[in-house]
Amino acid sequence: MSNAIDTALHDALCRLVEVHGGEDLTAALADFGWPDALAGDAQTSTTALFVAMGRTGAWCSALHDVMSAPELTGGSDTIVALPVPNRRDVDHHRTDHLHGLVVGRALPADVHFTITRADGPSVVVVPADALTSRPIGGLDQRLELVHVSAARSAARPVLHGDDARAAWAVSVDAGRRALAHHLIGASQRMLTLAIEHALARQQFGSVIGSFQAVRHRLADAHVAVEAASAAAAAAWEAEDPSLAAMLAKSLAGRAATITGRHCQQVLAGIGFTAEHPFHHFFLRSVVVDRILGSAAELPEAIGRHLIRGGRVPRLVEL
């Protein structure tokens, strides 16, 4: 493990998000040369962009760029669909159809899906004109989530078995690392908002930040965010990238859950209003926690991974 962040690239991407965080982030990223930056230094590019988007509440379709592993797409200009987390709400039972999620404004494009059949996993691709898409509102409409589906008959097989499993793992690992950083950025912003409030709001003749109940809630949030940040940084050079990416995503989801709960309580009434920006970051983190494995689901997957391997990898070495 090392701290291999390119400071100049990092700062440039952060500035870009601050200036163009609204509507034109996708265009600004294209002008910046985002694909080359990502291909050249995935760690710095992903970390900077996704933390900055988390802190500012910005969003775009960059998650699909990050997940567009050449092993999976063959380097084509297609996007990789995210698995649909909720199997009850969507018509997932229709096994003659493929289902997935797309974020930002990534469509129209050809879409890769990963499916699991009795004889193993497969990666297939569906051309843009064979897709049906439906916007999803949900808790955070700014994510511009779209549910995509297609008849299986419209899909062309790309990879099967171990090749599909390995390619999908590369894509998911990259997605989990990016979303971990996004959750950390959103958590940092929630904490900043709560600290500002705790320093300004007076009750009982003192700022509420002097009360131990408030101080300890914010300290707990800080500890969770720092732990998640360390694990996210460690996920870039680990001997077992899939395990490290699960850990990063899980710990970031947990940090966002802890931070959201404590900061909401500290912000109290004002944080519950639509006027105050807190809810943007809180609702964003709740939705992003659900994508590619939540903090509630991942520990069991991590445990199964360890039991399968029969050992406890160090992952982080001095």
Next chain:
Amino acid sequence: MSDVRAERSGPTVAQFRADLCAWIETHLDELRPPPSPAGDVVAELTHQRHVQAMLFDAGWMRWGWPPDAGGLGGSPLLRAVLGEELTSRALVHTTSWSMHEVLGPAVLTYGRSDVVNALFPRLLRGDEFWCQGFSEPEAGSDLAGLRTTARRTSSGWTVTGEKLWTSWGHHATRCVVLARTGEASSRARGISAFLVDMDTPGVSARPLRTMAEVDEFSATSFVDVAVPAERLLGEEGDGWALAQRVLACERGAIFWQRGAWLAHHLEVLVAQSTGRDAAAIGEAYQVLHAFRSRSWSTQHTLARDGVIGPEASVDKILVAQAEQAVFDAARELLDGGLELGDGDTADRWRREWAYSRAATIYGGTSEIQKDIVSTRVLGLPRGAA
């Protein structure tokens, strides 16, 4: 004062680890603790002396410490690697292995060079153990309120007072004692530190049995104990700064090796898992990984700068979470074996589980750490309520 950062020649971490692991493998039979009942502190410390002597003679124990203290120089990270490779094989117990790491760096910084030159090699070789006389019956979290006093005499100092929770106090050769040299109301400013020989007349240490059924710490009493002038560590009034240094050092190699010790226990659980306890294992590993990832940066900061700031309170909170998560998982996986099982293995799990309950208490409670984080890291005002 000597500077622990002075000497930086020596092997790289990777080379040191590779050579050390090869050496351990060839000496495994001699390094493994002989069978003894769980919680037999005398057997444990006897074995540790033997291991330390072997490691000192082979040089491993000396890397990362300055030459004028009996060391061979090199990065302090080498000490963390040594602790990691020993505790991850359970060749020593992580708690007792931390004695030289807790007090060593602070004594190196504040001790007179003749005292350090004479005594430090003995500490490294395991000829003697040192203990930490900080906490008192009335001064736990509020350490600055301590009441033990040191009065000047013609030849040095006279120390009088009661200390509590002194780890290994009844097995130690020397004790770093914090005592008040200023006025009763002087708080942190009026505290000085002394290196006191435990066989000085007036010193007594009564073992305190823990709920883990281990005589690990003691109540230590100092009645008109004569301490020579050269055993004052630093200047009069430097005690608080030394205490801060000691606490910072605990966040160094000791935490790293504790993580390795926890990983060893988790690996034992993974090996015997039936698979239905995956969530408990995953949870423990995740918390341990969070601690380890965080501690990685702290180890490097400490090795580079020799000091760490209030941010290291985060590490203390995380290692306590990791320790409790691992032994919570053990309790779940052993499925009654921890509470009801017979035999030595069950005794050992009980001991470690019970000890882990104190992880949020010793070395500065989690609440004190949260106060440090909220005041000194987050910038919130110190409050009264």
